[in-house]
Amino acid sequence: MRRSHSPRQDSRVATTIDGQGAARTDARVSDVGWNLVFACWLIATASTLGALFFSEVMSLPPCVLCWYQRIFIFPLVLLLPVGLFPFDPKIVRYALPLAVVGWSLAFFHVLLTYGLIPESIRPCTQGVPCALNQIEWFGFVSIPLLSLVAFSVINALLLVTHYKVSR
């Protein structure tokens, strides 16, 4: 009889273990979410500083489409940290609209630079032509392409965060 446990006791033990396990999983999920949003913030901040470097330090004038993309990436630098401290999974809902619109603009801009969009629907004719590549690294990396890559990664990470954390 000494070795046997009462069923009540057993179930209590099981509950405790389950509760700890769930808490541990929750913490791990929230850690993953935090890291993903933090990565988004790193990309947004690097992109913002990079954009400022091109325009303010290298004195390359941003074209109209560049300005619209800036409108959608600059706020992320301030918005994402609000959702990081303390971690709030809802940040995905607030950040995603900006990231999606920014991505669409970047995609449009890249098509424009590759000449895949006809002249007539180009929205920007004043100032710097948007189809003009001011930078070409390794023969194919342009500023619009960098923007598209940044927005794509941010969108992807935000979606992963959404599916991992906020179910």
Add this chain to the structure above:
Amino acid sequence: MKRKTLFISAAVALLAAFVVGTLVYQSQKADTAQALARQSLLVRDHAPTVGPAEAKVHIVEFLDPACETCRSFYPFVKRMVAANPGKVRVSVRYAPFHKNSDYVVKVLEATRKQGKYWEALEALFATQSRWAPNHSPDPDLVWRQLEGLGLDLERVRHDMNAPDIARTVAQDIADAKALNVTQTPEFFVNGKPMPSFGYEQLTALVNDALATAYR
């Protein structure tokens, strides 16, 4: 706590990268501006130049016709140009540091008007010890060395006092001063001076420029 530290250090790192990038970019731009400014002092249209205009390696030599080292460098430079046909050109600028050297420079410039510049320069280098004994050029002895080149020496005597020649010499002296040329010969290869003086250093500088321009 860990998260805050991570966030703050990332923010600081990104900002530091931006600041360092700005400083590096600006100092590079300043260097280019300086090199361009120097290039405009180095390369003047009036300078006698041998070699094709499309040659990508440009040696600018500041020389004094009475300078002995200039004389011994002359065939050396000539050989370098011949060894790289079409790729190297040489411009001669004057730094007449010896007394009366400016007189000889004016004579040389006047021979250009008869298309005999390089012949005259070579003749004067070849006979340097005769007209410039003990490093002191004797204007009267110069003329004798130019006989036999087919030059109209009377015309040279007249042309050497032309105002454009005076301007050339004055400009060269001013540029030499601005470029901090204090000894002759001084060589600039595509704007770069020799790190220290010597045949090997000049060869290395030219080979570097050739490797960069024609890779």
